[in-house]
Amino acid sequence: MTEMIRALVVDDERYAREEMIYxxxxxxxxxxxGEADSGELAIIKAMQLQPDVVFLDIEMPKVDGMEVARTLGSLKKVPLVVFATAYPxxxxxxxxxxxxxxxxKPYDEEQLRQTIARVEQLLQPKTDASPKRIDRLPVEMEGEIHYIPIGDILYVHREENWTKIVxxxxxxxxxxxxxxxxxxxxxxSFFRIHKSILVNLVHVSSLTPWFNGAYQLEVDQRPEKLSVSRNYVKELRQRLEG
Known part of the structure; x- marks a missing residue:
């Protein structure tokens, strides 16, 4: 990537904008x-300037940062959004x-450096037509955001109103x-084997016939057997066996 990263800075406090710009x-x-001191102006400038990334405050009068971010998501060119705020x-x-x-706030320069590196990575031109693969899954649990490496996920199971990531x-x-x-x-490398189960095919260790055309599946490092609905068996075997 050789082009410049076009950034728009949004904060209703002048000194906070100046610090981020510096x-x-x-x-x-x-x-x-560009820069903006309100949510309304941020949306207008984003439409006019088409920035690659918007550094966005959250607590602003009238239109706050969350509403701005939701609106930016509907633009023809959707910019990356980095929230910059005093409120964790x-x-x-x-x-x-x-x-x-x-x-x-106050900003940590090393964290900002890591943010810019992430922006650069996300803006890298794709070498083929394949969509970019994510390598970590953000999951909110008990008020915290956990970043789970995709490769570590063995399977995902829906249970009533919750989804369990194993x-x-x-x-x-x-x-x-x-x-x-x-x-x-x-x-x-995930595949649905049942209406309530997604499995990471990388970690499948065995597939055993069960009854009525259904199978049972096991994954690495776990003792439980997962049900494979017969409607998914054929495609699952094709994916596993190439």
């Missing part, structure tokens, strides 16, 4: 294309509007539906 100007490949309690909601990072070391529970997770994991 810090961003230390990065050779970041170009500040909005982190969980921030990731529900697909923010790529959450910076707390890894070798621990289980995570989320209110995300199985369909939501399936959509997020589309370009990874």
């Amino acid at each position: 810090l961003l100007e230390q990065f050779e490949r970041v170009k500040i294309v 309690q909005f982190a969980a909601e921030a990731f529900r509007v697909h923010a790529i990072d959450y910076l707390l 890894t070798p070391t621990r289980d995570y529970e989320t209110r995300m539906t199985l369909k939501e997770l399936e959509n997020r994991l589309t370009y990874s």
